[in-house]
Amino acid sequence: MSHFIRIARRTLKRCNHLLSHKLQSETALSYAISQSRPYSTEKITKSPLEANILRILHNKIEYQSDNAPPHQPAMNFKSFVVEDRPGEQWMTMRSKFNNGEEIKLEVTMFDGYETVTKPGEDSSGEDVRFHISLLVDISKNDRDGDSLEFVCSAWPDCLEIQKIYLLKRVNGVSSTSRPYMGPDFRSLSDELRKRLKDYLEERGVNDELSVFLHEYMMNKDKIELIQWFAKLKSFVEK
Helix, strand or coil, X not given: CHHHHHHHHHHHHHHHXXXXXXXXXXXXXHHHHHHCCCHHHCCCCCCHHHHHHHHHHHHHHXXXXXXXXXXXXXXXXXXXXXXXXXXXCEEEEEEEECCCEEEEEEEEEEEEEEEEECCCCCCCCEXXXXXXXXXXXXXXXXXXXXXXXEEXXXXXXXXEEEEEEEEEEECCXXXXXXXXXXXXXXXXXXXXXXXXXXXHHHCCCCHHHHHHHHHHHHHHHHHHHHHHHHXXXXXXXX
């Protein structure tokens, strides 16, 4: 009996050796075939112009990513929840006030600027202040009613109200009819302007928010630029 067991073990060992050799041969063959495929199946060679474009885009992406790279966008600010819009030129922020009001902010990326005199001793130089447009929508819990809209300018260090108007809502959706926009905010009395600014301040729409928006949009601008370079590079590579 032990004789047959030894024979069976030798036979099994020989079979395993043959199987191992066969697998190694198949692997080597597969590798050889893959290396000998016709050139037409390889990556298509780009023209000198396309290759130059790809090189420039690669360098742009690398430079933007290595020098002051963007960070992860903020998801909250104070009582507001931030809803970014990747690939778009705006974002949304939402908050609630006193459990009876819903506050929604529609914020653009930088959409303008003004030149100002540089502070300090060198008053002959000029500096640039970027502008962000901000729409503040304040609505009550009732789905049918008015919502109060503030059109604002967000500067690097302050928030300015430009217009105030009322929108009629039906089933929670603002009417598409064009409302009366009201007078220019600057034409209102000093007292009313101050009270309306206090009204927004109480709801967290203030100069501090404006500073946050500029920091956020500066970062978003970097993110969108890198993504734009990457998408353009991907298209040319196809």
